[in-house]
Amino acid sequence: MSGGPSPTIHQAYRYAIDPTPEQVAQLRSHVGGARFAYNALLSLVKENWDENRARKEVGEEVRKENYLGTAQLDLQKLWYEKRDELAPWWGANASSAYNYAHVHLARAFANWKKGTARFPTPRSRRTHHSCTLAGSAVRLVDSHHVRISRVGEVKTYESTRKLYRHLDRGTGRILSATLSGRGGRWWVSLTVEVERPLPPTRPPERVIGVDVGITALYTGASPSGEQVLAVANPHHLVVTEDRLARAQRVASRRQGPRRGVAPSKRWRRANTRVQRIHAHVADQRRNLIHETTTMLAKNYDLIVVEDLNVTGMLKNHALARHIGDAAWGEFVRQLDYKTKWYGSALVKADRFYPSSKTCSRCGAVKAKLGLNEREYHCEACGLVMDRDLNAATNLAGWPSKPTPAGTRSVAGRGGEVRPSRQNTDEPAHPAEASTEAPTPVGA
Ligand SMILES: [Zn+2]
CATH class of the missing domain: 3.30.420 (Nucleotidyltransferase; domain 5)
Known part of the structure; x- marks a missing residue:
């Protein structure tokens, strides 16, 4: 084992920050921009799918390549094509804010396809208050200041010394940063890959x-x-297992996918429920x-x-x-x-x-x-x-x-x-x- 790389773990660090009014405007702009990108791409995909369905209904041929894809790269490509038209202001925010919106939307689509979530819905201003940036967009200046790309140097309330030391020694790397604001307060949450030095193996006493x-x-x-x-087996696990069995029975009574027969809407709903309990x-x-x-x-x-x-x-x-x-x-x-x-x-x-x-x-x-x-x-x-x-x-x-x-x-x-x-x-x-x-x- 010796000589190998130290194992790394992902650790989250969350700091309350004290932005100036100008910085608050910048933070809001990032959150709003990411939300806009998410919603705009979602509605482009939905429109495209609706349109294809309508064309099919009138007997037109719709080919696979007529459908917009929902993988992250598809969404990113779509954003690059449309951003000037849809969001001429896009350059005001760090580009990774949009990239993470693509990541999140792609994941929402994937979960829906798996049956573990509902069809993605637009992110609302009321419930959605955060955006994610690439790790490279954030850096600790010292133990009380974090520099966020496009926002500038922001003071943190708590000391960031522990993380600062990791970064300084090269034993930590910021992977991503989430900016979030609620009720006038702001936080930055950093996902950091940290190397963990291995302690010596203890003698086998216990x-x-x-x-x-x-x-x-x-x-x-x-x-x-x-x-x-x-x-x-803890009680709550047994209880959810019972709920799962019940949901599976419900789904089995409905018309599931069979050769040449489309599953019923009721089955889809029941199946989604089963997946969620799973x-x-x-x-x-x-x-x-x-x-x-x-x-x-x-x-x-x-x-x-x-x-x-x-x-x-x-x-x-x-x-x-x-x-x-x-x-x-x-x-x-x-x-x-x-x-x-x-x-x-x-x-x-x-x-x-x-x-x-x-x-x-x-x-x-x-x-x-x-x-x-x-x-x-x-x-x-x-x-x-x-x-x-x-x-x-x-x-x-x-x-x-x-x-x-x-x-x-x-x-x-x-x-x-x-x-x-x-x-x-x-x-x-x-x-x-x-x-x-x-x-x-x-x-
Ligand atoms: Zn014996």
């Missing part, structure tokens, strides 16, 4: 095994079998994953998880409803980079390690463990334990287990684990005969 569960979403255990983490569920899950992974990376030195494929192979059906493979992949991906940020390490247990079937007390391995068995009963030593907790305990103990192939190394950052099943004396696992090799975590 170890946790995390199992993606059947009884709980995530179960965490210490090597001694103490339950230290239990993340259930997006909402995904949002909530994302937040939950973020909270959990941050907590783990901050509070533990070594985190042991199952290999994704084990999860996929053994648990797929029962898990599908609660957490998709994609969510588990995301969970591990976040742990991977967050452990680097916070100086902890991540280890993926060998994909053939039977963490669910092994007794965490005596090490006996069951031949079979049904998905409906919520508790682990050991016939050898009599242990009775919640199955997820048993699996998590096994994972927590995994890095210190001796392996036939020699010592398992937990190498620094990312906790790369050497493949431990290369001993030729051992009979190969059926799935091992495939070309897949255990994946080092840092890969």
Whole structure:
């Protein structure tokens, strides 16, 4: 890992600013100009589509190239063609204010096409008070002044020292700046790409095994079998999942797209609703994953998880409803980079390690463990334990287990684990005969 570039994160810095009356006029001009560009392009596209529809209705041939496109570059090109005619004053504002209007409108169209949003509507003066500029249009002059292109040097209320130092040292880069004004007050919000120096990896004193569960979403255990983490599917997530199921039932009763038949308007509406709830569920899950992974990376030195494929192979059906493979992949991906940020390490247990079937007390391995068995009963030593907790305990103990192939190394950052099943004396696992090799975590 050493020698590679430091990982970067996007961080937002928001400052209240104190513009002069002339500067306020400039800020307003930018916000108004961006709003104008957004609305003008939107109405050009709409007019064009309406016109094409009317032509089709009277039997005229309308070709694909007669339609205005809604990708960012299409909108930008359209703006360049029309701006002199529509907005002869356009030169008064920084050009990136218009560019971001194209970006935002293209995104609004894309969301509508995906079904996650309604058809774009004009931005109103009443509700829309901001515009975005390119990072190059903004620069910090010192710890109390920001220079905005066309607006000039504006005083900030708070100190910008922290960000200023990043920019000064070259460990930060402003990607974009959003100017917003409400009730006579103005702010500049900067999205900054910041390099994060990596802390040294801590010695593995606090170890946790995390199992993606059947009884709980995530179960965490210490090597001694103490339950230290239990993340259930939160109530609000379950509720939205129920709402989703209902919305899906409604959509399924309506006339959806079939070969040669256009979907009904009612289906479109129902489908839009389904898409929106999907997006909402995904949002909530994302937040939950973020909270959990941050907590783990901050509070533990070594985190042991199952290999994704084990999860996929053994648990797929029962898990599908609660957490998709994609969510588990995301969970591990976040742990991977967050452990680097916070100086902890991540280890993926060998994909053939039977963490669910092994007794965490005596090490006996069951031949079979049904998905409906919520508790682990050991016939050898009599242990009775919640199955997820048993699996998590096994994972927590995994890095210190001796392996036939020699010592398992937990190498620094990312906790790369050497493949431990290369001993030729051992009979190969059926799935091992495939070309897949255990994946080092840092890969
Ligand atoms: Zn046992």
